[in-house]
Amino acid sequence: MQWDLSAWLHLAGTPYESLPSYLSSLGIGLLIGVERERKQHTLAGIRTFPLVCMLGTLLTMLVPSLGSAWLPAAGLLAVAAMGILPATNRAPDEPHEPRTTTVIALLVAYSLGVMIALGNIELAVALGVLTTGLLYLKPELSSFTHKLLRYDLLALLQFATLTFIILPVLPNHGFGPYAAFNPHRIWLLVVLIVGVGLAGYLAVKILGEKVGAPLLGFMGGLVSTTATSLVYAREAARNPSSQQLAARVILLANMVLFLRLQVLTMAISPAATLPMLGIMLPGMALGVLTIFISQRRSQQQENAPELELKNPAQLNIALGFAALFAVVMLCSAWLKDIFGNSGLYIMALVSGINDVDAIALTSLEMFGQQQVALQPLLVTVTIAVLVNTAFKFSLIFSIAGRELAMRCLPTLAMAMVGMLGGLALSVLL
Structure with missing residues (x-):
């Protein structure tokens, strides 16, 4: 009115x-x-x-x-x-x-x-x-532009070109086996996930080392939880006194993964928003609660190492996302045709080792096109997150050693317990 x-x-x-x-x-x-x-x-x-x-x-x-x-x-x-x-x-x-x-x-x-x-x-x-x-905001905008390197500006220009010029002209229908190759939909998913990562990258670029562990963890989680875990595991290995800081940043970044997947669900398959929230919210809540309990007695302040993350808007990274999504979508359709829903679970086990986004977005896209039911969607995403979390824990253990791994284990374990509990409840209901 x-x-x-x-x-x-x-x-x-x-x-x-x-x-x-x-x-x-x-x-x-x-x-x-x-x-x-x-x-x-x-x-x-x-x-x-x-x-x-x-x-x-x-x-x-x-x-x-x-x-x-x-x-x-x-x-x-x-x-x-x-x-x-x-x-x-x-x-x-x-x-x-x-x-x-x-x-x-x-x-x-x-x-x-x-x-x-x-x-x-x-x-x-x-x-x-x-x-x-x-x-x-002239001072802030000027400061921001001076923090961007030449290849950052080039990557932003490439991303804008591919998003606002190329995307609208891509055909929006399926090609190839199982009609799994939809150029418009594949690139739309690329734009979405790279855009989320780009927002986190720019925030880290602007704020730099002035921010504390919570914000570094949040922004690092938007860019890449695997990359954030790797960067801070290496920092902890080089500087044992930064163990506490590294653990906080890694754990917070991994909690942001739940939030990121929920936002992607809302954008791609709104019908799955509430069911997905039923497994994401318990996992994130238990994980954050565990972080709070384990850190409430510690007030030590440490200098934060700089997050050395790649700009996710670079052309080669964007094209890599597109190729990965295309392969995952084709393999998922093929495996589902042969093994039914079990084929998606196999794909989640394989692709979840290195990346959650590809299989999560693929399964959400298939759900939106009514190619997969709600329960297999939730199980697929859960498997991918479990496998990816196990991979990151092994990465932390192998690079930084037992001390940092044991700092991270309770939170990661409780987050997975919460996620499995939410999945079990959704199956019963």
Whole structure:
């Protein structure tokens, strides 16, 4: 239900019927103007921006009365001409805000005023907030761009190209044996899983070593639980004093795996959201509870080693995901045709050793296409997580030794117990 300020104030039919539009323009202009006013010797500030925004609304509303559709365009040119005004007096060594940013902000404010006059008030307000955010967060955005390496930018460009240019033109129907190769669906799954990993990678890149173990574990879990376990197992092997930190990061990353699988389920097969939650939530809850109990007496602070993770948006990694998904989908369809649901379980045992996402996404995709029932889906995902967890535990034990492995064992074991308990309950129900 849309809130109509004009109707609430009974302004319809009065000379003040358009007052809410001008108030909206005033508010947007003030919001942007307050941010600009904080800059030294800026071209426009807390008075100019509201006036410019209301000018856009005023000239647009005058078009029907004056019969001139060029009024808004003329106003836009007049605002743009403000960019050639001379700068205010200031000392030569005094810092100043680049004029181009303020001029563009003025043009945006004017255009938002035009949008309000055309009736797009909600969108104009949202864009005004986003504009103010971009202006205010300049230091953070600049710092972020300087932390990205050249190959990070190249990988982001590749990912954007393959997502927004290639994905829409891929055929969305099955090819080959069992019609298992659907290029559009396969790449859509790639975009989803790489996008989740990319979010974690960028967060680690931005925050660096300033974050603590909980956030490092969370972000590392978004990127790759196996990679995170490997990085911190090696760190613990090199530096025995970091055992406690390594255990916290590894365990938290492995708890994030449950959350990641639940989010993927919601995105791919919404019908399986609640049943999947029934096995993911007990596993994550028992694991987190075990972490809390084992760590509550320890207050020691340690320096966090940097997470040396690969950018998951790199082209070769994305193509590797696509090839892996295609192979897993074909093998899963073939094994299911020969062995029934047992074929999926065999595939989960094999592919789960190195990666959970491929078999989990494949089984979710098959469930969405009604090629597999709910219970085999839950069993397949559970098997993959169990096998993957056992593999990571053996990795930790072989690299870092018995001490770190024993620190991780209770949490990993309780998480698996919780997951199996949730699966057993879902079968009984």
